[in-house]
Amino acid sequence: MQDKTNFDVIIIGGSYAGLSAAMALGRSLRQVLVIDSGKPCNRQTPHSHNFITQDGRTPGQITEDAKKQVLAYNTISFYNGLALSGSKTENGFTISTDNDESFSATKLLFATGVTDLMPPIQGFSECWGISVLHCPYCHGYEVRHQPLGVLGNGDMGFEFGKFISNWSQDLVLFTNGQSTLTEEQEKKLTGKNIRIIQSEIAALEHTNGNLQQVQFKDGSSKKIAALFARTPFSQHCTIPEQLGCQLNEQGYLAIDDFQRTTVPGVYAAGDNTTMFRSVSAAVAAGTKAGAMLNKELVDERFL
Numbered sequence: 165m166q167d168k169t170n171f172d173v174i175i176i177g178g179s180y181a182g183l184s185a186a187m188a189l190g191r192s193l194r195q196v197l198v199i200d201s202g203k204p205c206n207r208q209t210p211h212s213h214n215f216i217t218q219d220g221r222t223p224g225q226i227t228e229d230a231k232k233q234v235l236a237y238n239t240i241s242f243y244n245g246l247a248l249s250g251s252k253t254e255n256g257f258t259i260s261t262d263n264d265e266s267f268s269a270t271k272l273l274f275a276t277g278v279t280d281l282m283p284p285i286q287g288f289s290e291c292w293g294i295s296v297l298h299c300p301y302c303h304g305y306e307v308r309h310q311p312l313g314v315l316g317n318g319d320m321g322f323e324f325g326k327f328i329s330n331w332s333q334d335l336v337l338f339t340n341g342q343s344t345l346t347e348e349q350e351k352k353l354t355g356k357n358i359r360i361i362q363s364e365i366a367a368l369e370h371t372n373g374n375l376q377q378v379q380f381k382d383g384s385s386k387k388i389a390a391l392f393a394r395t396p397f398s399q400h401c402t403i404p405e406q407l408g409c410q411l412n413e414q415g416y417l418a419i420d421d422f423q424r425t426t427v428p429g430v431y432a433a434g435d436n437t438t439m440f441r442s443v444s445a446a447v448a449a450g451t452k453a454g455a456m457l458n459k460e461l462v463d464e465r466f467l
Contacts, residue, residue, distance in 0.1 A: 168241070170268045171197045173457055174259050176247045176401060177275035179204045180443050181434030181450035183230045185273055188454025190237030194461065197267055198234075199259065201246040205277045205400070205435065208293040208373065214301050215444040226443065243267075250403040256429065259403070270429070271457050274409075274417065275450060276401035277435040283395065287368035294373035295390045302442060303390075304331040310389035312336075313378060315365075318344040320394065325358055328392050333357065336386060338378065340365050361386065399436055414439065423453035431457055 173189055175182045178200025189196045206212070206223045213219055218226050234240055246262040256270040280298075282289040288296060297303045312332040314325045317339040325337040336359045343350065343362050353360060363380040368391070370376055377387040397415065399405070404417055409425040409432070412418045416439070417432040419425055425432050433449035435441045 169266065171195045171241075172269060172461060173197075173271045173273060174199065174257070174267055174269040175273045175275060176200075176259065176403065177277060177434065178202075178231070178242065179227060179275065179277065179434070180230070180446035181453070182273070182275035183227070183234050184447045184450030185275065185433060185454035185457070186234045186240050186450075187230075187237070188451050189458055190234060190240045192454070192458040193239060194458060196240045197243055197269065198240065199243045199245060199247050199261065199267075202244065205280060206293060210294060211306075212443050213303065213305065214442060215447075218443065223443075247401065247403060250407055252407065257407070270461065271431065272407075272429065273423075273431045273433065273453055273457060274401060274404050274425075274436060275432070275434045275446075275453075276399070276404075278397040279400045281396045281398060285365050285368060287370050288393075291368055291370050291373045291375050291391070292395075295370065295375035296368070297390055297392050298394060299441060300328055300331055300392065304328070307390040308332065310334070311387060313338055313386070313388040313391040315340060315391055315393040317341070319349075321345065322349040322353065324392065324394065325353055326356075329356060329358060335359070336361055336388065338363075338365060338391075401436070404430065404432065404436075422456040423449060424456070429460075 172194040173196050175198045178198045186196050186198050209223055211220050212223050247259050248262050249260045251258050257272050258266055258268045260266045308331050311334045313336045314328050315338050316324045329335055339362050341364050363382050366381045367379045377385045379385045407427050409427050410418045417437050419432050419437050423431045423433050431453045433453040434446040
């Protein structure tokens, strides 16, 4: 009988990367526990795009179907809760949860995503994922040819503004304060009819997260349909760092081509490892991680 506290692999994070890895491991006959707290970073996003066979469905619908398919494999268990801490043991790792329960496994996979850090602009967090957008590949088509804005400054603002101009010819770059663009960058942007507004933003006026206009501290305003922004982030889960996993210069978990972190036996996949945040990329990374975890278990036990 399977020990319900000891597994081949514990996966922390039950969204796209975690569930994809779980399926690969379940099909490899591995005993797997998926721990998930039910708070994905895209929980406000109305629809998911740019993933064939799933285009236009809600993130929740995709996750619900995926979970049903994954749990059809009887070696996979799901635990609703928050993983709080982890430690290395003689035979692998132990994970403790917010319900004062502990589970052990030979290997770990972190598919825990990131936490987006919202700027202190009224209405920004309410619009995030709905009309304040991070990815034009995911959401640009739905707001194409409409008045759009980009929040950014300096080199990032220039490159992001140039990029978003592919989706709209009615574009404004909001520097939210004095511009740090170079003279050449400003000339290139304005030459492409991209307006630059340096006024500080007071609020985003919206209806249920749907942006109506940008309100500035000087009392002026600008109507736009959507605002593209890149926010800073932090790792949603700090357990990998507790275990000694290194972060790269951008703040993502450092991994190799096989999704292995810098700590033996610990893998990572999804938004916590890459700036390329999309459902399809997370699914692909999870599948690879599951396959590589199984291969490592085979190699270690085939003695």
